[in-house]
Amino acid sequence: MAKKTYLDLKSEVWDAGTCSGCGACVAVCPADALSFSEGTSGISPVSTGYCKQETDSVPCGACYAVCPRTSPKPADTIGQYLDLSSASAAFDIPHKQSGGAVTAILASALDEGLIDCVVSVTMDRFTLKPSSVIITDSETLVMQAGSRYSWWVPLLAALKEAVIVRKYKKIAVTGLPCAVQALARIRTGDNDLLVPYAGAIRLIIGLFCTESFDYSLLTEKLRRDYATEPHEIRKMDVKGKLVITRHDGSTTNLPLRELESCIRPGCHHCTDLTALFADISAGSVGSPKGSTTLIVRTPTGRAFVDAAVRSGKLVLSPGVDTVAIEKLATEKIEKNRS
Numbered sequence: 001m002a003k004k005t006y007l008d009l010k011s012e013v014w015d016a017g018t019c020s021g022c023g024a025c026v027a028v029c030p031a032d033a034l035s036f037s038e039g040t041s042g043i044s045p046v047s048t049g050y051c052k053q054e055t056d057s058v059p060c061g062a063c064y065a066v067c068p069r070t071s072p073k074p075a076d077t078i079g080q081y082l083d084l085s086s087a088s089a090a091f092d093i094p095h096k097q098s099g100g101a102v103t104a105i106l107a108s109a110l111d112e113g114l115i116d117c118v119v120s121v122t123m124d125r126f127t128l129k130p131s132s133v134i135i136t137d138s139e140t141l142v143m144q145a146g147s148r149y150s151w152w153v154p155l156l157a158a159l160k161e162a163v164i165v166r167k168y169k170k171i172a173v174t175g176l177p178c179a180v181q182a183l184a185r186i187r188t189g190d191n192d193l194l195v196p197y198a199g200a201i202r203l204i205i206g207l208f209c210t211e212s213f214d215y216s217l218l219t220e221k222l223r224r225d226y227a228t229e230p231h232e233i234r235k236m237d238v239k240g241k242l243v244i245t246r247h248d249g250s251t252t253n254l255p256l257r258e259l260e261s262c263i264r265p266g267c268h269h270c271t272d273l274t275a276l277f278a279d280i281s282a283g284s285v286g287s288p289k290g291s292t293t294l295i296v297r298t299p300t301g302r303a304f305v306d307a308a309v310r311s312g313k314l315v316l317s318p319g320v321d322t323v324a325i326e327k328l329a330t331e332k333i334e335k336n337r338s
Contacts, residue, residue, distance in 0.1 A: 003061025003191070005053045006034065013069045014044035018269040020178035023132075023154030024186070025063035027163075030193055034063060036154050043265060045154075062193040068181035069269065073337065077329035078322060079276040083296040083305070085316045086287040093145045095125075097235065098284035099292035101314060102205055103145040105280070106172055107138035108308035115202055116168040119158050120144070120175075123151065128230040129215055132158040134166070152212040152264050155179050163200045172203040177272035180206040184277035203304055206275020208283025208293075208325075210238050210332055211256070211267035218262040226252060239285060240328055271336050273329040280305065286325040293320050 006025070013019050026034045026045055033048045053060040064070060078084075089100030096103060109115045122133040122144045130151035135141045155175045162168045173183060183204050186197045222228040228244065237243045242254040256263075275281040279301035286293040294316075296302050308314035 003053065003059055004064040005061060006047055006051050006063050007054060009064045009067055009070070010044075010047070013067055017043070017265050018069045019044035020068055020182075020266040020270065021152055021154055021264060022068060022175070022179040022182045023157035024066040024068070024159075024179070024182035026154060026157040027159040028062040028066055028186070028194060028197060030060065030062065036157070060193065062191055065189050065191040065194065066182050066185045068178050068185065069266070071181070071185070073269070073271045074181075074276050075271055075333055075337070076276055077326045077333070078274055078295065079281075079297065081281075081295045081297045082299070082302055083294070084320050084322070085294050085296075085318060086291040086320055087294045087305075087314055087316050088291050090313055090315050093142055095143075095145050095235075097145075097237070097292075099287065099290055100145060101292035101294055102174060102207075102280075102282050103142060104314040105205070105304055105308045106174070107141055108311045108313045109172060109203065109304055110136070110138045110141060112307060112311065114170065114304065114307060115172045116170045117162055117166075117172070119155065119162055119171060119173045121151070121153050121155055126231050128219065128233060134158055134162050151215055151218075156182060159197060163197050169200050170202045171200050172205065173201060174205040174207060176207055176209045176212060177275040177277075178266070178270060180204055180275040180278045181272065203280075203300060204278045206278030206281045208274055208281065208285055209270075210240065210273065210328070211263045211270075213259065213262045214264055218259065221259065221262055226254075228252070237284060240331070268336055271333045273332045274325065283325075285328055286321045288319075291317070293325065 031052050033050045034045045037046055052058040087101035089104035093100035093103050106118050118135045121130050123130040130153045132153055132155050156179050162171055186194050219230050232246050234247045235245045244252045279298045281295040283293050296305055
């Protein structure tokens with residue numbers, strides 16, 4: 001049976017409006033024919049029109065094979081795990097989102113040579129504009145800390161640079177549940193074109209996510225309706241509502257229903273809050289303020305957490321409120337299951 005191509009992906013996902021925008025298809029396309037257009041909201045990728053399989057009859061299908069929207073929707077809340085704990089970094093992280101646990105784990109891994117680099121999302125601290133980034137040292141990692149799950153960016157497009165161009169063999173990736181689903185498909189897929197990527201991905205850390213926002217649409221709405229400029233915002237957090245914390249210490253809680261026009265369309269088709277297919281899942285829900293909930297799902301994830309604890313960079317404590325996680329996860333499933 002012939003492999004499905006980008007035309008199948010276009011008709012089944014892009015044209016249907018379910019694309020998550022994770023960037024996995026862009027990363028694995030051997031012809032570099034897929035991309036997100038600069039200066040647009042990037043609802044789905046665009047193609048040059050060339051496809052090795054469609055044009056030259058060379059078997060490919062890599063883009064379709066990695067797409068998280070070509071699989072049945074996950075319908076679990078917390079999912080399977082080995083360990084569940086609250087965690088915090090044992091050192092100062094200036095811009096940490098909650099407990100800084102993800103940064104602590106990755107900093108430990110970089111310092112000990114367990115990974116070559118981290119593929120993640122960073123943002124300009126003045127404009128808040130997000131972008132994908134490849135980080136290779138713990139000092140830079142700490143300065144870039146603070147999860148930007150509130151913003152959409154085609155994170156996995158940077159995988160091609162890390163794997164194919166820079167030839168990194170031990171890569172950690174932090175991303176939203178949609179990106180984690182794509183990474184899991186890369187790891188377990190039987191398409192030969194995915195082998196270099198699968199072999200290079202050593203650790204997957206998934207971030208809890210209810211939905212992500214288009215940068216241009218949200219910043220314009222905040223400016224217009226709430227008299228808030230990007231440079232005034234110190235941190236944003238999504239916990240069933242958008243919580244904006246300003247540099248002056250003031251906060252604004254925005255109901256998500258008021259921000260529907262800023263949410264990416266593909267987010268309305270996601271039922272995974274806790275990144276069910278990650279090695280480690282992390283979020284602020286379920287832990288006290290200033291701590292991170294860590295869901296360790298695989299032996300690989302446990303090994304990285306243990307290494308961070310041994311290095312003195314990570315502190316674990318019991319007492320996660322699983323009811324709070326399950327409640328929010330169930331709300332997301334019920335909202336987006338159709």
